[in-house]
Amino acid sequence: MKECKKCKSNEYTNKQLVMMINECGHPLCKNCVDNIFALNSGNCHVCNRVLRKNNFREQIYEDPLIDKETFLRRKLRKIYNLKQDDFENLREFGDYQERFETVVYNLVFETNVNETNAEIQAFEEKHKEQIDRNKRRLDDDQKWIEDQLREERAMKARMTDHMEMDAKEQEAASAVTDTRKIMDELRDSNVAAEVILDRERKKQIEKELEEKEEQEKRKRRNKEMLQTRKRAAENMSFNTVIRVAGRAYVHQPLELVINGPPMPNVSEIEALGYLAHIRQPTAEYIAGGYTPMLGCSRALFEARIDLFSF
Amino acid sequence: MYATSTQKREWTYTPEKLAAMRLEINIKFRQKYESVMQPDELELFVTPEEELRMQRSIEDAALKFADKFRPHIWPSVKWTALAFFKRAFLVWVPSDTSIRMVMMACFYLAMKIDEFYITIEDFVKNMKSYSVGEPRQNAERILKLEPELMKILDYNLTVHCPYRPYEGHLMDMKTRMLLLNFDLESIRRDSMRFFQNALQTDVLLLYPPSQIALAAINFGLHAQVSGKSDEILREFLRKLIGIEEDSWAHRDARPEDLEKLEKTVTRVNQIMREVDRNFVAVTEQERENHKSQLARIQALIPALDERRKEQWLAGGGVGLMPGELAEQPVDSDDEIN
Numbered sequence: 001m002k003e004c005k006k007c008k009s010n011e012y013t014n015k016q017l018v019m020m021i022n023e024c025g026h027p028l029c030k031n032c033v034d035n036i037f038a039l040n041s042g043n044c045h046v047c048n049r050v051l052r053k054n055n056f057r058e059q060i061y062e063d064p065l066i067d068k069e070t071f072l073r074r075k076l077r078k079i080y081n082l083k084q085d086d087f088e089n090l091r092e093f094g095d096y097q098e099r100f101e102t103v104v105y106n107l108v109f110e111t112n113v114n115e116t117n118a119e120i121q122a123f124e125e126k127h128k129e130q131i132d133r134n135k136r137r138l139d140d141d142q143k144w145i146e147d148q149l150r151e152e153r154a155m156k157a158r159m160t161d162h163m164e165m166d167a168k169e170q171e172a173a174s175a176v177t178d179t180r181k182i183m184d185e186l187r188d189s190n191v192a193a194e195v196i197l198d199r200e201r202k203k204q205i206e207k208e209l210e211e212k213e214e215q216e217k218r219k220r221r222n223k224e225m226l227q228t229r230k231r232a233a234e235n236m237s238f239n240t241v242i243r244v245a246g247r248a249y250v251h252q253p254l255e256l257v258i259n260g261p262p263m264p265n266v267s268e269i270e271a272l273g274y275l276a277h278i279r280q281p282t283a284e285y286i287a288g289g290y291t292p293m294l295g296c297s298r299a300l301f302e303a304r305i306d307l308f309s310f
Numbered sequence: 311m312y313a314t315s316t317q318k319r320e321w322t323y324t325p326e327k328l329a330a331m332r333l334e335i336n337i338k339f340r341q342k343y344e345s346v347m348q349p350d351e352l353e354l355f356v357t358p359e360e361e362l363r364m365q366r367s368i369e370d371a372a373l374k375f376a377d378k379f380r381p382h383i384w385p386s387v388k389w390t391a392l393a394f395f396k397r398a399f400l401v402w403v404p405s406d407t408s409i410r411m412v413m414m415a416c417f418y419l420a421m422k423i424d425e426f427y428i429t430i431e432d433f434v435k436n437m438k439s440y441s442v443g444e445p446r447q448n449a450e451r452i453l454k455l456e457p458e459l460m461k462i463l464d465y466n467l468t469v470h471c472p473y474r475p476y477e478g479h480l481m482d483m484k485t486r487m488l489l490l491n492f493d494l495e496s497i498r499r500d501s502m503r504f505f506q507n508a509l510q511t512d513v514l515l516l517y518p519p520s521q522i523a524l525a526a527i528n529f530g531l532h533a534q535v536s537g538k539s540d541e542i543l544r545e546f547l548r549k550l551i552g553i554e555e556d557s558w559a560h561r562d563a564r565p566e567d568l569e570k571l572e573k574t575v576t577r578v579n580q581i582m583r584e585v586d587r588n589f590v591a592v593t594e595q596e597r598e599n600h601k602s603q604l605a606r607i608q609a610l611i612p613a614l615d616e617r618r619k620e621q622w623l624a625g626g627g628v629g630l631m632p633g634e635l636a637e638q639p640v641d642s643d644d645e646i647n
Binding site: 257273276299301303305306307308310 | 486
C-alpha cells in the first residue's frame with residue numbers, strides 16, 4: 001500500500017494520492033512536496049539532503065529503491081552509451097558493462113558517491129566523441145525492438161485495410177442488388193415511378209434512423225456503465241462504519257432436549273469404563289478420525305432419546 | 311435424532327389411528343370398484359384385518375429372503391425396509407399393487423439408504439428363492455417402483471432402527487450393573503429373536519426405537535432369568551435415572567423420577583405384550599390362500615377398470631376418466647420445474 005511517511009495519508013484516505021520521489025530515493029506525497037518545497041528547495045525529511053522541487057518526479061514503482069535505480073539507469077545510459085563495436089574485443093566490452101553495473105550499484109546504495117561521480121565525469125570527458133556519436137546510433141537490441149514495433153504497426157494497418165475493404169464490398173454488393181431490383185421494378189411494374197422511388201427513399205431513411213438510434217443507444221449504455229462504475233467506486237468504503245441498529249445479540253446456549261435419562265459426558269464415559277464394552281477400532285478407523293468414544297456416545301445417546309416419551 | 315425426525319412427526323401413530331387409517335383405505339378401495347362388480351365377485355373384497363395378514367405373510371417371506379441374502383445384510387437394512395413397507399401400505403392396498411415387488415423395492419431402497427451398496431443385478435440374483443420371474447424383468451419392475459415408493463413415503467427416508475439403542479442399553483447395563491451373576495451377552499440371541507418378531511407387528515409405527523430396544527433387552531432378560539427380569543430392569547432404570555437406593559427419601563425430593571420409572575416399565579411391558587400377542591407366525595396354508603386370493607383380484611382389476619370406464623362413458627363422461635392419472639407418474643430423473 002502506498003503511504004506518505006510524512007503526512008500518513010494513504011491510497012485509501014486519499015484516492016488522488018500521487019507519490020513523488022527525488023534523487024535520494026525517499027518518497028513523499030505530492031501535497032507534502034508542495035508544502036515543504038514551496039520555496040523550491042528544502043531538506044529531505046529522512047536524510048536531510050538538500051533537494052530541489054523540480055527534481056521531484058512521480059514514483060512509478062512501489063519500491064523506492066527500484067524506482068531510484070531505474071531513474072539512475074536512464075540517466076546514466078545517456079553517458080554510458082558505448083556499443084560493442086567501440087571496443088577491440090568482447091572482453092573489454094564485458095569489463096565496460098560490469099563497470100557500469102558497479103557504478104549504478106554505488107549510486108543506488110550511496111557507497112563512494114563522490115568517487116563514483118568523479119569516475120563518471122572522467123569517463124564522460126574521455127569518451128566525449130564516442131558518446132556524442134553514439135547518441136544517434138542504435139545497438140542491435142534496440143534495432144530489433146524497433147523492427148518488431150514496425151512490423152506490428154504494419155500488421156494492424158493491413159488488418160484494418162482488409163476489414164474496411166470487406167465492409168465496403170459488402171455494402172456495395174447490397175446497394176447494387178437493391179438498385180438493380182428497383183430498376184427492374186421501375187421497368188416491369190405499372191405503378192407510378194414516383195411511388196416506387198418514394199417508397200425506396202422512405203425505406204432508406206428509416207434504415208438510417210434505425211442505425212442512428214442503435215448507435216445512440218450503445219453510447220448511452222457505455223456512458224451508464226461508466227457512471228455506475230464510477231459511483232460504485234465513490235461509494236466504496238474502507239472505513240469501518242459501525243451501524244447501531246436493533247438490540248444487541250445475546251447468546252443463549254442451545255438446550256438439547258433428550259426426554260430420557262441424563263447423558264453421561266465424555267469424562268464420565270471414560271471414568272465409568274463404558275469403553276471396555278465397545279469393540280476396539282482398527283488402526284484404519286482411528287486414522288480416519290474414528291474414536292471408540294464416538295461410537296459409544298452415539299449408541300448411548302440413541303438409547304436415551306425419547307425413552308420417556310409416553 | 312429421533313425426537314426431531316419425520317419418523318416421529320409423520321409416521322408414529324396410536325393403535326386406534328392406525329386401525330382407522332387401514333379401514334379408510336380399505337373402504338376407499340371397496341367404493342372404487344363396488345358399483346361395477348358382479349355379486350359373486352364381491353367375496354374378493356377383504357377386511358382390513360385380512361389385508362394386514364396378507365402384509366404379514368409377505369413380511370414373513372421377506373425376512374426369510376433377507377436372512378438368505380448374500381452378502382449378509384446388516385439388521386438395520388431389514389428394519390428400514392419393513393418400515394418403508396408398512397408405511398407404504400398405509401396408503402396403498404395390497405389388492406391393487408404388486409405387493410411382493412413393492413417389498414423388494416423397499417429392500418432395494420433400504421439398502422441404498424443404509425449404505426449397504428449393491429447393484430440391481432446382484433440384488434435380483436438373490437431373488438430366486440423369493441419370487442419367480444426373469445431377473446432382468448424383476449430389475450426393471452423394482453427400478454420403476456422405486457421412485458413411486460419414495461413419493462408415497464413423502465421422501466422421508468431416514469428410519470431410526472432400534473439396533474443402535476439396543477447396543478447403548480446393553481453398554482449401559484454392562485457398565486452399571488456390576489452385580490449380575492450371568493453374562494449379559496447371552497441375552498443377545500433372544501433379543502434378536504424379539505426384533506425379528508417385532509418386525510412382523512406394528513411396533514415400529516407405534517413406539518420410539520429406544521423403547522423398543524429396551525423391550526428387547528427385557529425380553530432377553532426374561533428368557534435368561536425369567537423370575538428376576540422385571541427386578542433387573544427396575545434396578546437398571548433406577549441407576550440410569552439416578553434414583554437413590556433409599557427411594558422414600560427420593561420420592562419426596564423428585565417425585566417425577568419415580569413416575570418416569572414406572573411409566574417406562576409399563577411401556578416396556580406393553581411393547582412386549584404387543585409383540586407377543588400380535589406376532590402370529592404365518593402358516594404355509596395361510597400364505598397359499600393369500601397368494602391365490604391376491605392373484606384372483608389382481609387378475610380381475612383390469613376388467614374392473616374397463617367396466618368403470620364404460621360406466622363413466624354411459625354416465626356422460628363427467629369429470630376425470632377413471633384410471634387416468636391426475637398427475638404424471640414420478641420418475642427419479644425428472645427435474646422439478
